[in-house]
Amino acid sequence: MNIEKFIQRSETLHNRLADLYQTASVLPWISPDLLPQAFNELYNTSKVVQLAAEELHQQNEELIQTRNCLETERQYYQELFEFAPDAYLVTNTEGIIQEANFNAAKLLNVSKQFLVGKPMINFVPLEERQHLRNELIELSQSDRVKELLIRLQQRHGEFFDAALTVAVARNRQGKATSLRWVLRNISERKQLESTVVKNDSDLLYDRPVQKYSKGETIPLNPLVILYVCQGLVKLSTYCETGEEVLIGLATAEMVFGSSLTSLNIYQATALSDVELVSIYAAEIAASPNLSHILLPKINQRLRQTESFLVICGRRRVQERLHHLLQLLKQEVGETVPEGTRLSVRFTHEDIASACCTTRVTITRLIGKLQEEGIISFDLKKHMILKDFE
Incomplete structure (x- = not known):
């Protein structure tokens, strides 16, 4: 019986009992003392049932509204999942695919309905499957988001280099229930990186080389980044007492420049005979290839700066x-x-x-x-x- 029929029947029962009670009360030949006590209790109980039915009806309406809101939100997030720009998968802790979005199906060259139920490991080369199995075991025991670099193979297609970002979902008891995966094809990026290594000489092509002798101060232009072809450059600043503070060393194939720091005082000194080339910031902004070449070198300088900061933080x-x-x-x-x-x-x-x-x-x-x-x-x-x- 659904709730609407229950409410209708309870109202009908209440009305009949009310009519019967009214009739019995006005009949002159029936004494009020003769009304059975059970009849009065039944009538009162019907009132309680009617009130309970009305309250249940109100709660049911609220539940329907809540369910509609939840369904709307579920549909919204399902569409976000489905049409996300990256490939998304949801698997159980053993790596069996439970959900896949459009881009995941496209990346693996398999229809969505055929992806569900398939082991993730099916798309991994045989020689790398044990590595993935070990990672799956570790993932279930960790709360960290993990990055994996692995080769994947499309169905009836070629192998490609992939970056996998994996997070663990847990229930209220803390037990791992599923894994959330983001898959990215990084084959082009890796080819680009290898190209960057090969084309490092492009930085020197058709650029005038500036030479400085040991001990010379190198002039800095805020619009220029300097690339070290040969030699070693000391990067320093001065504190309020006038003492020089060493903050970096630019060796061959590294870059430096006043545009890479926020220090008001920034000095570059040749610690040996040095050869440099200048690269204007406007060139970097206009050339994606040049940006790709220089980014790892800027990153290298940042890591070295962090190392100097760690040294300063030591107590002894x-x-x-x-x-x-x-x-x-x-x-x-x-x-x-x-x-x-x-x-x-x-x-x-x-x-x-x-x-x-x-x-x-x-x-x-x-x-x-x-x-x-x-x-x-x-x-x-x-x-x-x-x-x-």
């Missing part, structure tokens, strides 16, 4: 010096029989400024490291790091 001077020497080993180190030789000579003042301490302190600490045999110097006063980790 010994730790700052240790991490600075590790960074210099990585940036300008070259392997020699005795260990790793820094290809450029750094003064104690340079090292002190990078470590946020005094030259006297650095001289004392370097002397101690020499006594311990951790560092030494060659005939040209270049520092050599021995078993320095």
